[in-house]
Amino acid sequence: MINEFNLDYIYIMDYIPQQSPEHNKLHTFFENLRAGRLTTTRCPSCQRDFWPPRTVCPLCHSNTLEWVDLPSTGTVRGFSIQTSGAAPGLTLPMVFARVQLTDQVGFVARVIRVDPAEMEVGMTVEPVVVSAPRDRVMWAFRPKI
Amino acid sequence: MPRRVALIAGGTTHKWGVYPGTLRDIVSEAAKACFDSNPRVNSRDIQGFIFCSVFPERSAYQSHTAPWAAESAGVAPDRIFCRVENMCGSGTVGIRTAYTAIAAGLADLVMVLGAEKMFIPNRQEIVLNMLTGVDREWEGSTGLTAPVQFALAAQAHMNKYGTTEEHLAMVSSKNHRNASRNPYAQFPKPCTVEEVLASKPVATPFKIFDCSSITDGGAAVILATEELAKDLTDNPVYILGTCQAASGFNHANIPDDWADWVILSQAAQTAYNMAGIKPQDVDVAEVHDCFSASEIIEYEALGFCPQGEGGNFVATGGSDYGGQVVVNPRGGLIGCGHPLGATGVAQAIEIFRQLRNEAGERQVANAKIGLNHNLSGIAEHHVVIYGRQEVL
Known part of the structure; x- marks a missing residue:
């Protein structure tokens, strides 16, 4: 016979990033996030901030990057209200937005704690830390209070 | 050579x-x-x-x-x-x-x-599998999947050019109708613009009929x-010309204005130059309508109509039988479904059949030059132009 095997944790079904120093060289990002700081990496010689954070500068290939705090607010450039097809662990409706944080850094992120009907281009949002399975954290945004 | x-x-x-x-x-x-x-x-x-x-x-x-x-x-x-x-x-x-x-x-x-x-x-694993196609650690991990990415591009196009949800629905209605003549299509039932607009919302502005499927x-x-x-x-x-171009992967790093797909314009221009033709020479095109709005933006980037006029192009029949270029005669991804790795090959088969006059009731009269566009995201595009012997 073949026994049922232990399926308590399947790594390839876990879409949340690994966040510990033994599994991720960018673990500092998640440590900062846990402390309430949304950060990314800057290349001091290129004077460029990148998203997502990097271990090596994509322009000069320096590996001496520094962590910088992103601004405490961002601007919504566009958004969509999703009402079908959420990944396991997420509940609908979900709001996603293009959030611009600096002239160099803007990305697509989830906006939470918002009435979808109140979303609009140009609104101001602020980062928020959300908990994730297996003692991890993730980032999202919410309308600026 | x-x-x-x-x-x-x-x-x-x-x-x-x-x-x-x-x-x-x-x-x-x-x-x-x-x-x-x-x-x-x-x-x-x-x-x-x-x-x-x-x-x-x-x-x-x-x-x-x-x-x-x-x-x-x-x-x-x-x-x-x-x-x-x-x-x-x-x-x-x-x-x-x-x-x-x-x-x-x-x-x-x-x-x-x-x-x-x-x-x-x-x-549940289907959604998890689809998450692997974006930047899984930094985008997929937030739950971002394809409908939202393209919805953001659609919204940008609507805000910039006045494209409407009706324009999007016209693409869907055309492609569903074409699919009704295609024996292998997943969705061979025609639908009206009104039915598209009334279908289940997925990710604003897209309804389920605006979307290709699993x-x-x-x-x-x-x-x-x-x-x-x-x-x-x-x-x-014959393959007359081809090009492929991408810029950035994570959506933070792709070209800034999502209403205009400049990377596709570049790839298409290189392919047109290689083929020695102009957009107006294309008789039939299979383009990547993963979502209805994609097809509208592609009309413009492929040079079938001026920038910003993609909505008007479909509304006036420019992409339908009898128009300037018949787009997605097999029914597109919206009508045929989108089995990822098979889609580009199936698009090429439709061009092959059209240029050999073997497309039956889908046949585009006297088609000599066909274009195939396939994409892997807003800023990753693949173009192949085909032609019959007589255009060499």
Whole structure:
């Protein structure tokens, strides 16, 4: 016979990033996030901030990057209200937005704690830390209070 | 000089949608359909095999798939074989890979086979599989999947140019109607603009009929040198020009204005130059309508209409039968479904059939030049232009 095997944790079904120093060289990002700081990496010689954070500068290939705090607010450039097809662990409706944080850094992120009907281009949002399975954290945004 | 390359055979699995079998079964049946389409080709003569499939490791628990699929297809390549994976554009990237091998003289006769098994017993895994196609750590981890990415582009186009949800629905209605004439289409039922607008919301501004779907399916083509093509068919369809371009991967790093797909414009212009034609010379086009708005933005980037006028182009019939260029006569991804790795190959098969006057009730009258556009995201595009013998 073949026994049922232990399926308590399947790594390839876990879409949340690994966040510990033994599994991720960018673990500092998640440590900062846990402390309430949304950060990314800057290349001091290129004077460029990148998203997502990097271990090596994509322009000069320096590996001496520094962590910088992103601004405490961002601007919504566009958004969509999703009402079908959420990944396991997420509940609908979900709001996603293009959030611009600096002239160099803007990305697509989830906006939470918002009435979808109140979303609009140009609104101001602020980062928020959300908990994730297996003692991890993730980032999202919410309308600026 | 690179050698000229032609399509000489092509076939799809019979009915796309939920396929009652394994990925291996899809591969075998796509190969059979391809060989059945041209009895003059002996499967023993196939020298190259390019397999296009996005996540067989996840959906079929199988890696090392090029020789695995070759065996399942009944071919024994002895010059080149590999798997290509460029998400939704894999099929066209596979055709470009075969093209480069033949043009360079590495092989004379190459099969390109795209196959995807997306419906799996645990439906929750389908979404997890689709998350692998974006930047999983920094985007997929937030739950971002394809509908929202393209919805953001649609909103940008609507805000910039005044494109409406009705324009989007017109694309969907046209493609569903075309699919009703396509035996392998997953969604062969026509629908009106009003029905599209009233269908279930997915991600604003998209309703379910604006979206392509999860699909099982397979498709295969055979490419040959010009010399061999003339021996093996009376009607070769030649590759006139091709290009591929991408800029950035994470959406933080793609070109800033999502309403205008400048990377596609660049790729298309290079392909037009290589083919020695202009957009107005294209009679029939298969373009990547993963979502209705994509097709509207593509009209503009491919040069079928001026920037910002894509909505008006579909509204005035420019992309329909009798218009400037018939777009997505097979029904597109919206009507046929989107079995990732198979889509680009199936698009090429439609161009092949159209340019050989073999498309039956979908036939575009007197089609001589066809364009195939396949994408893998807002800023990753693949273009191939085909032509009949008489346009060489």
